[in-house]
Amino acid sequence: MNRNYSPRREHNIAQMLNHLILCLLMMLLLYPLGLTMWGSLKGTLEFQNTQWYPTLPLWIENYKEAYRAIWRYLLNTIIVGAVGTAGLLLQASVAAFVFARMKFLGKEVLYTLVISLMMVPSILSLVPLYMIYKSLNLLNSYWALIVPMWTTGPIFGIFLLRVFFAAIPEEIFEAARIDGCGPAGLYARICVPLSLSILGALSVMSVIGAWNDLLWPVIAISDNKYMTISAGLVNRFVGSSAMGGSSTNYPILFSGYSLASLPLIILFLFTSRTYVQGLTSSAVKM
Incomplete structure (x- = not known):
């Protein structure tokens, strides 16, 4: 039997992978919504240059x-x-x-x-x-x-x-x-x-x-x-x-x-x- 084998360690690795996958899926879901929200608060020229991340000022x-x-x-x-x-x-x-x-x-x-x-x-x-x-x-x-x-x-x-x-x-x-x-x-x-x-x-x-x-x-x-x-x-x-x-x-x-x-x-x-x-x-x- 391999002494380095640990069921608990294997369980923790699998759990970390599951959390990582869930985080990636959550990012894929939330990022387009965030892009819509901060894109709605930009000027036209500002949007063309900085559309992928939020910036100031906010164009209410x-x-x-x-x-x-x-x-x-x-x-x-x-x-x-x-x-x-x-x-x-x-x-x-x-x-x-x-x-x-x-x-x-x-x-x-x-x-x-x-x-x-x-x-x-x-x-x-x-x-x-x-x-x-x-x-x-x-x-x-x-x-x-x-x-x-x-x-x-x-x-x-x-x-x-x-x-x-x-x-x-x-x-x-x-x-x-x-x-x-x-x-x-x-x-x-x-x-x-x-x-x-x-x-x-x-x-x-x-x-x-x-x-x-x-x-x-x-x-x-x-x-x-x-x-x-x-x-x-x-x-x-x-x-x-x-x-x-x-x-x-x-x-x-x-x-x-x-x-x-x-x-x-x-x-x-x-x-x-x-x-x-x-x-x-x-x-x-x-």
């Missing part, structure tokens, strides 16, 4: 200029996210209640067809979707952004809520029926109050999806008045400058990125507990 005026440019995009995103999320939650919860607690011919087949839509890549429907919305004259409007949230967004919510509703004890529903509750009362007085945490988690996911969506708004919206924040940032600070032949103003662009991220950070700080509870409660039911 970049945020004022960026806010004046993107406030309309922020408002549009709030409108689309709020209306789209409300319709998504209503459709998902009603459909999940029907699939979980109602009995009708072909229920399982219909449910399987609905859930199978989760397996279809959304990129495959972009061209047909554009043709449909163009024929309905819905392009360049809020409806071009809201209706897709109502049609494709509820699928994952139906999957989560159906499992949760099906796991609620039947005795609760029987007691409610004895008290005179019909299907609408069972849905509104039992299923919805018990699933508030899951509905909260779906709301957060829906708002984040609307906030980060870039491809469909760029395709469906050409009017600057209706653009959401992701498409608006590209259109205002990248696309227009490229067509004009001038270089992109990266400090203002990074300031816009930072301002666009702030509402999501605040949302997650206030809803993180509800978000985790919603996902875990549904997972436990599964």
Whole structure:
């Protein structure tokens, strides 16, 4: 047996390697965020010369200029996210209640067809979707952004809520029926109050999806008045400058990125507990 061999020493070396790898991964994650933050506080010429590390003085005026440019995009995103999320939650919860607690011919087949839509890549429907919305004259409007949230967004919510509703004890529903509750009362007085945490988690996911969506708004919206924040940032600070032949103003662009991220950070700080509870409660039911 080798006297120099030490299991404890080998364990310490492996632990140090794990920590080193984690630190490198953390650097890869945080450095781009840091580059965005300190890049947003530089002047244009200063950014070109010192873009890889923070410097003084701080150009706070970049945020004022960026806010004046993107406030309309922020408002549009709030409108689309709020209306789209409300319709998504209503459709998902009603459909999940029907699939979980109602009995009708072909229920399982219909449910399987609905859930199978989760397996279809959304990129495959972009061209047909554009043709449909163009024929309905819905392009360049809020409806071009809201209706897709109502049609494709509820699928994952139906999957989560159906499992949760099906796991609620039947005795609760029987007691409610004895008290005179019909299907609408069972849905509104039992299923919805018990699933508030899951509905909260779906709301957060829906708002984040609307906030980060870039491809469909760029395709469906050409009017600057209706653009959401992701498409608006590209259109205002990248696309227009490229067509004009001038270089992109990266400090203002990074300031816009930072301002666009702030509402999501605040949302997650206030809803993180509800978000985790919603996902875990549904997972436990599964």
